[in-house]
Amino acid sequence: MRLLWSRALLATICAGVLPVLFLWWQNTIPGSLDNAAACLTAAGRITGLLAAYLLLVLVALMARVPWLENRVGSDVTARYHRALGEYTVVLACAHAALIIAGYAWQTGTNPVAETVDVVVDYTDVWLSAVALGLLLLVGTVSARAVRRRLSYESWYHVHLLVYLAIGLAFSHEFAVGTDFSTSPRNRLLWSGAHAVVAAALLLFRVAVPLRRSLRHGVRITEVVAEGPGVVSLYLAGRDLDLLGAEAGQFLRWRFLAPGHWWQSHPYSLSEAPGPDRLRITVKDLGDSSSSLARLPPGTRVWFEGPYGAFTARRRGRHGSGTRPVLLIAGGAGITPIRALYETLPGRGADLVLLYRGSRHEDLVLYPELAAIAAHRGLGLYPLVGPRRSPGQDPLRAENLRRIVPDLAQREVYLCGPAGMARSARQELHRAGVPRRRIHTEAFEF
Ligand SMILES: Cc1cc2nc3c(=O)[nH]c(=O)nc-3n(C[C@H](O)[C@H](O)[C@H](O)COP(=O)(O)OP(=O)(O)OC[C@H]3O[C@@H](n4cnc5c(N)ncnc54)[C@H](O)[C@@H]3O)c2cc1C
Structure with a gap:
């Protein structure tokens, strides 16, 4: 069943490309692609639209929508996110190169002078150049060889720059994107899609976890050594059965203690969840996991989840x-x-x-x-x-x-x-x- 949901998700993402291509087709005057410069610019528009669409998909995949997390699973959404991230960076670079090449060809200037002209003359293009730089940075730190050398937190915090890149790119899409600047309807639809993804992100990554953490008041009651470098944390809270957690699932835990409160880590439930008790068992693999053994009973715990399809x-x-x-x-x-x-x-x-x-x-x-x-x-x-x-x-x-x-x-x-x-x-x-x-x-x- 999970395979079916995963394929359905992939098919939906692929199907989303069609309305995006329709935007381009609808705003292209028949017969206008009659020379190389126009073809290059058109290819630049298409790659730009696809890159913007994929950026939105990347964020939607990481919005931790419970329906997706529990049917498809975080590992699969993260895998899609990683693979689509590579396409997005390539498409964004292709967009910039093709548009510049098309304009340079049309005006007979050399591509370097054309790049300087558009970046200097249009503020929104300048901002989009910054967005492209940020995407390249995130793409670089996500490459396996670089990622292995970085701590998870450094990689994660650089990754957050994607949100800034989306904001910067968004303003140039409306200011200079032919498919939006001339069509209020397209602007409305595009903004609507961004608003839905932003709402999902705020709802599932901020509002719901915050409400649940306050509602259930989870605290550490006991920290027990289980073996070499492994501890169990016993957690108590109110009405935990209302979370609907299942054996095999995990939550992202944030321990409200010095050195811990600013990061959350996923840990699976290591026993069947009870109405007033949960347990996680943690191996010391890094800075955060090894310092959990020193957390005192009474430490307040915030959490996101439950997540996972391993049930x-x-x-x-x-x-x-x-x-x-x-x-x-x-x-x-x-x-x-x-x-x-x-x-x-x-x-x-x-x-x-x-x-x-x-x-x-x-x-x-x-x-x-x-x-x-x-x-x-x-x-x-x-x-x-x-x-x-x-x-x-x-x-x-x-x-x-x-x-x-x-x-x-x-x-x-x-x-x-x-x-x-x-x-x-x-x-x-x-x-x-x-x-x-x-x-x-x-x-x-
Ligand atoms: C779904 C899931 C369930 C897990 N359940 C358990 C469990 O029950 N018991 C257990 O001991 N470990 C579990 N882990 C692994 C645990 O999350 C990491 O060992 C822990 O986050 C390491 O953090 P660190 O700062 O101590 O180590 P670091 O040295 O910072 O990281 C070690 C490795 O852990 C991974 N990691 C670190 N932080 C995160 C994060 N916030 N999100 C995702 N991955 C991260 C990275 O791949 C990193 O390379 C689980 C991981 C996942 C994805």
Whole structure:
């Protein structure tokens, strides 16, 4: 179902290109594309319109609209955002180059002199040049090689410049864009589209989280060490059942303590959500996650969410009943899996958990898992061993089939470090599990 929603989202984004192209077509006089300069300028208009449309789509994808977050999933919207971001930067550069080339050709000036002329003569074009510079900056810091060298916060804060770029570009679209300057109707429609996206952004990223955080009054009640570098935070609040959170979902948490209040981080619920209690379990992977262990009980917590499609709803039907399930966890990936293990319906071999770790002490929450397994009669298999031992990977197809003989019939939920998740997906596929039945939660966007 998630695949279907993801494809529907992509199809909708692609379909949105048609009205944008219609704007150009409607404002192009028949027979006017009879020379190279006019063709270059027309191509510049099209690429400009598409870049502006994609900018709007990029922001809409990050508006955290619950319907999208819970059906398509944040990992997929973030993937689309990243891919479309690259197209947007290319289209915006092409727009500037083609328009300049078209004007230069028409007036017989050289492109450099033409660039200086338009930038100096038109204030709005000058602002759009700044917008293009900002987009290039954001594109550069998002390139994988650069992104790896930056902290998440630095990358994120540079990324916010996209909003400024949209504002700057917007004013030049109306001032010099042929498709808007002459048509009040097009201006209205274009402004309307921007207003809807801005409203969604304010509603879902500011108003709703603020209202929920104030309404539920969540605070830390206890911080418990679970294993090497791993702590659980117990959180209490009012009427938490009204959040409608499900096992397998995550929230973005903002701890109102010095050094923390200005950043929010996603953490999954590590046990079934209760009416007055939630729990998250955090591995110390960086500055913020490692300092959570020092937060005192009573610390106020704001949050966004719940989000995520890694829930029981992904489980498909098999004949007249639900399919048996295999859960695979590694490292901090145990958190949503632990909540699913507790709550997914099933008895005995219907629900099996494979828990991968390099050492026994890395298998955090294991005593709880063992208690759930004993209470519900479920399958639980610790798979302990070094990471890189060729031919020994306990998650190889042959080994998986030995532990879970009906593997190919199962629905699989997988969460763990990126490398483990990638190779486990390949092995599961090799063992006959179709890709549509392998559900993963990625801990990085
Ligand atoms: C959907 C989801 C659920 C997660 N659930 C858990 C969990 O239950 N337990 C757990 O230990 N970890 C979880 N994580 C990972 C956790 O969010 C990061 O480890 C944490 O944010 C690291 O922050 P830092 O400042 O300590 O480290 P940094 O050194 O700043 O970041 C380490 C890496 O974490 C990622 N990251 C950092 N901040 C964010 C952010 N605000 N949003 C998205 N990614 C970020 C980046 O990829 C970065 O490269 C989850 C991540 C996602 C996306």
